[in-house]
Amino acid sequence: MTKELIWVIGLLLVAVLLFASGRLRMDVVALLVIVAFVLSGTLTLQEATLGFSDPNVILIAALFVIGAGLVRTGVAITMGDWLIKMAGSSETRMLVLLMLTVAGLGAIMSSTGVVAIFxxxxxxxxxxxxxxxxxxMMPLSFAGLISGMLTLVATPPNLVxxxxxxxxxxxxxxxxxVTPIGLVTLVLGIGxxxxxRFWLVTSQSESEALRHPRRSWQDLIRDYKLSGRARRLAVWPGSPLIGLRVDDLKLRERYGINVVGLERWRKFRRVMVPVSGTTEFRAQDIxxxxxSATDTDLREFLREQRLEPKILRGDYFSDRAQDVGLAEVLIVPDSSLAGKTLREITFRTxxxxxxxxxxxxxxxxxxxxIDLPLEQGDILLVIGDWKKIRLLQQQTHDVVMLNLPAEIDDVAPAHSQAPHAIFSLALMVAMMLTDEIPNAIAALIACLLMGKFRCLDMESAYRAIHWPSIILIVGMMPFALALQKTGGVTLIVNGLMGIAGGRSPHMMLLCLFVLCATIGLFISNTATAVLMAPIGVAAAHQMGVSPYPFTLIVAVAASAAFMTPVSSPVNTLVLGPGGYKFSDFVMVGVPFTLLIMVVSVVMVPVLFPF
Structure with a gap:
């Protein structure tokens, strides 16, 4: 063993220990690895930073952007609503549906892409x-990895x-x-x-959410008794309201009627449009x-203005929380609004x-x-466009935003572009399936289309990329080249042949799996398959048995990258959003990898006899 190899293995152990301890951020450790390789002369600057130009890194960054586009257009929220509808309040049912859906999609497209989208x-x-x-999050990543075992094209190691x-x-x-092994693994994975999931520590934020849940639209509507005062009124052709502005009509002064929103036809569907003082009414608006008017005054108003009452269902407001916002604001001491009425302030304008x-x-x-002088400490419930509510939140000299409903987390500012986002996603999947266009280019095309269709802007795109995950992947890539240059990989492979070469084929399968899983801790599963596939074939020829079970075990082991967050980009993607530590993956991933190892060593010879 050379000094260079000892140095590389030592640096690898130090990096793993720092990951496990959590004393330093993982992306910082990855950058320190790059610096150490260059300063020690083990790798050149070009070799150590090669990961920044790796297509897989570009692909992962692009997929973060695509995921953000799906959120901003409401597609992701709709998918989540479907899962919740199917699962109800059962976390168990949700876990099963989530893993089945992700594994099914990952069988025909990039598992990294599927996980990023979900x-x-x-x-x-x-x-x-x-x-x-x-x-x-961890069931999500495990399902993404298992999907690689379901079809031949599901993951690069299978093709290698x-x-x-x-x-x-x-x-x-x-x-x-490979599907039989994948299906058995999926069933075992769900079980x-x-x-x-109970081994993963419940976060403090979850406990707080259970004790102090945020109020929703429905809660605010109930607390302020809006449902009893709200009406939907259709504007007939010929109505005297058509072409006039809200402020000019003074409906609240004359009739006790406050227009807080309207539905309008846009692109073959009705959408909720926030109302300002300059909004003009059109025929067929609702x-x-x-x-606050009496029934008599309301009937007279409807007759004069040629308006028709429409049904207002109980779920009307919450169904439109994507379009119109609702929030409570507090009048602060020394506010310029105190002592004045809403009419004097011209609050809406x-x-x-x-x-x-x-x-x-x-x-x-x-x-x-409308004519009640405001006092400090008054709490106002306001309704309007979410962007305008966000702007109101900045008026801290007059008001303080007291409560934003839980629906603010699900607001899709570009929800009208949802069909374009779905088209961009479908086109990306189609391009990936053809194998004519590299995955990274397909993802970049989808990103550009989402920008073209205004699904998201450049600022949102850059914010969407989880840069610590990108740096972590880039920083770990030099280890593969360093091990190859210093002879570490060759040394390990020769040792394997010395241990299992003269024993039973089942022992060789076991050793191949262990070696693949071990190497896969430090390099990509594709690189592991490239390295180990020739070894599997050579071992089969030397033992005088079929190479099919040996190569298949290599493919399965390469996909079984469950043990650390750096074993696969799929794991790295969920590291931040799941709030995991390095040790969480070790605790959950190692036992499952051992389980899959036993199942594979038993099943592979049944499917492909020696």
Whole structure:
């Protein structure tokens, strides 16, 4: 063993210990590794920083952006709502559906892409179920890894071992030859995660959420008794309101009617449009109004203005929380609003939001508040565009944002572009399936299309990338080259042949799995397969048995990268969102890897006899 190899192995051990201790951030450790390799002369600067130009790094960064696009357009939220609808309040049912869905999609497209897409879905689901994201993030990553065992094209290691067989003049694997092992692993994985999720420590934030849940739209509507005062009114053609602005009509002064929103046809569907003082009414608009008028005055108003009442269902408000915001604001001491009425302030014109409720000293004020002088300590319930509510939040000299409903977490500012986001995603998947376009380029094309369709802007795109995860992957890549340059990989492989070469084929399968899993801790599963596939074929020839079980065990072991957060990009992706430590993956991943090892050594010879 050379001094250079001792140095590389020592540096590797130090990095692993720092990961496990959590004393330094993982991305900082990764950068220190790059610096150490260059300063020691083990690798050149170009070799140590080669990961920054790696297509997989570009792919992962692009997938973060695509995931953000799905969130901003509401696609991810819709998928989460579907999962919640199917699972109900059962975390167990949610876990099963999540793993089945991710594994199914990952069987035909990049597992990294699937996991990146589902991360915002899981965050949304966890928030709505009041669970820690960590309870579902690791099942998500495990399902992504298991998906690589379901079809021949599910992951690069499968294609690598298949190519090695073809180079040897043998027939390659069929599309579904690996599927039986993948299905058994998936069933075991679901069952295992039913138990393992309880090993992950419940975060303090989850406990706080359970004790002090945030109020929702429905809570605010109930507390301010809005449902009894709200009406939907359709504007008929010929109505005298058409073409007039809200401020010009003075409906609240004349009739006790406050227009807080309206539904308008846009692109073949009705959407909720926030109302400002300059909003003009159009034919076929449906007005959402807050009524303080008597029934007699309301009937007279409807007749004069040619308006038709429409049904207002109980779930109307919460169904439109994506379009219109609701929030409580507090009048602060020395506020310029104190002592003035909403009419004097021209509140709607000034802030582009409408006041629909007021609480004073803990009591709800149920009469019209338009001419009520405001006092410090008054709590106003305002309704309007989410962007305008965010701007109101900045008016700290006059008001303080007291409460934003839980729905703010699910607001999709570009929800009207959801069809374009789905198209971009579908196009990316189609390009990946053809194998004609590199995955990284397919993902970049999807990112550019999302930008073109205004699914997200450049600022949002850059914010979406989880840079610590990118740096971690880049910093660990030099280890593969360093081990190869210093002879470390060759030394390990020769040792394997010395241990298992003269023993039974089952022992060789076991040793191949262990070696693949061990090497896969430090280098990518694709690189592991490239390295180990020729060894598996050579070992089979030396032992006089079929190479199929040996190459298949290499493919399965390469996908079984469950043991550390740096074993696979799939694990790295969920590290931050799940709030995991390095030790969490070791605690949960090692037992499952051992289980898959036993199952594989038993099943592979049954599928492909020696």
């Amino acid at each position: 991360i915002p879905v899981v965050l949304s689901v966890a928030a709505k179920m009041k669970r820690s994201p960590g309870r579902l 071992v298949n190519s090695e067989l073809v180079r040897e003049g043998l027939k390659g694997f069929g599309f579904f030859d 295992y995660m039913m138990i393992a 007005l959402l109004v807050d009524i 000034r802030y582009d939001t409408s006041v629909v409720g007021l609480r004073r000293r803990g009591q709800l004020y149920e009469d019209s508040v």
